[in-house]
Amino acid sequence: MTGLIKARFTMPLDTFSLEVDLSLPHQGITALFGHSGSGKTTLLRCIAGLEHTEGFLSVNGEVWQDGKRFLPTHQRPLGYVFQEASLFPHLSVLGNLTYGRKRSRRELRVSLDKAVELLGIGSLMDRKPDKLSGGERQRVAIARALAVSPRLLLMDEPLAALDLTRKHEILPYLERLHDELEIPILYVSHSPDEVARLADHIVVLQEGRAVAQGPLAETLARLDLPIRLGEDAGVVLEARVVEKDEPWHLARLDFPGGQLWTRDTGLSIGKHVRVRILARDVSLALVHQEHTSIQNLIPATVEALAPDEHPAQILARLRIGPSVLMARLTERSAHALDIRPGLELFAQVKSVALLDS
């Protein structure tokens, strides 16, 4: 099976057991998403071969584990980024980067220069690890994982140990990895924010099982997602900048089926951006409201309704051409407006979060 990462593992854990059978795309970033203790890190460790358990694993047709056959970690062409980077204290950044590299006799998929450039650590090469900030250390660790020329990059909550500022410092670099590398990345995270921003594909884990998986936008828009996202419920859209309203500092984004006005953060026309629209920021109106402060009024069709976490609220999935939005509203207003599947109305989008910097 080329073009796929096939992973099947069974492993008893403390209170439940990991039981997954996944076919993941062999490209882009796949998020292994779930709450703490859902088994996502264990799954990543199984894939790395750090846990020796029963199962099957093939990456782009190459079998790494099958029955008795078990390729030990050090023979798997992978890069692993841990939550906290441990770098050699006595080596400079350059020394740390070349350490793993000298060991890899495989063909080079990522040149050292490329890894350094992607992570923006060119000016740090002569520094010792104790002279680096937490964010810089993690970037060096990521570059080191890339420098061994992996065929698969595994990242275990690489931002979890960092504070918010550092996270925002690293995220753009992770996006660059996504845009410029052809190496598939498996990214463990419990943060809907990070997932929305980085992932193309998502696997939702709960108690050791994959309860949902698929392309990110489609999966996030599912109303029956077994995992509660609460305030983070929403959708992700791929859009393109098509027009700028300079006097008002606004930019118009086109997405399949519709358009949105958003704050112009220095976007250039033609740029592809990813936006996230939370369900709580979308309200519904039966007619096109003229007297409203909301800029984005998008014609949509109600596709489905589902109960939300709190009994007072429901979630509505709205169809806009090929795209989907989600709206959160109270059960009472749904009743008052007689909102039901098939109804044509207007989605009022109050806030659009640009995910690309």
Added chain:
Amino acid sequence: MKPIPILIFLALLLGIALVSLSLGKYPLPVGEVAAFLAWKVTGLGHVQPERIPLLENIVLQIRFPRILNACLIGGALSVSGASYQALFVNPLVSPGLLGVLAGASFGAALGMVFLKSWFAVQTATFLGGIAAVVLALFIARIYQVRSTLMLVLGGIISGAFFTALVSIVKTLADPYTQLPNITFWLMGNLTLADRATILRMGVPIVLGILGLLLLSRQLNALSMGDEEARSLGVHVEWIRGLVILLATLISTLTVVLGGIIGWVGLIIPHTARMLVGPNNESLLPVSALLGASYLLLVDDLSRTLFTVEVPIGIVTSLVGIPFFLLVMKNARKGWQ
């Protein structure tokens, strides 16, 4: 601090060796010893012809083997100590961690009571040391292969077991002839080994030390943590196995050469780490050179301080403990 080049430590060792060759019951001028050695090696320079037989006898026949012995033991214990400290990522680890010294003591004691030839005693010593480590590894394996904690516990159990066996052999030994021999051996002593033994053991010890030096790069990776090392493509089990094998081998051989000499394998790697930092690529060779120098100095003390020679194991402990207290004050430094 800028790392001190390894060559300085080599020069230090050679200097101390030269001084040691001139020290003793029959003191010789350092200059004469140096000139004699230079003449011996290169054929150049001038030595008084009537002094040559005397110098041959004292310097080469009597003092050189002993100095070589001290260097081998000091170097081997320090390198195996440094390797263990890197392997277990713990500054309080010494070569005896996996029970090798206790096992070798038992082998020696057993040999001295039941075996006739000196060679058989040496063989028993060697096998005893190996047996203790095998037992420790076996105990660790019963529970969990990968855990270093289980290895340490296995070593403690194995060490305690073989120490008990030594006591049994002691009670069985003839209290007038064998028991003093055993006790003396366990104190550590550089006079026990003859020239032939030193040369015979010297080869594997030097090879073992070189082997560990070659592994120093991989040892660096292990001290970063198992899983990170694995993800960087290091075959952790292999490296660990090889390091344990070589470190065990050379520390057992030191017991064959000089009995139990404590503290060297603990304080020398510490000191070396403070001087050159945690990089095993320089830490290991510096430990070897520093350990050899240290044991030479201590041996000089034990030879010259009193009219009766004090067993070197006692001196290393007496010197080592206060020294260790001093070092411990700064011990964490070299690990950062």
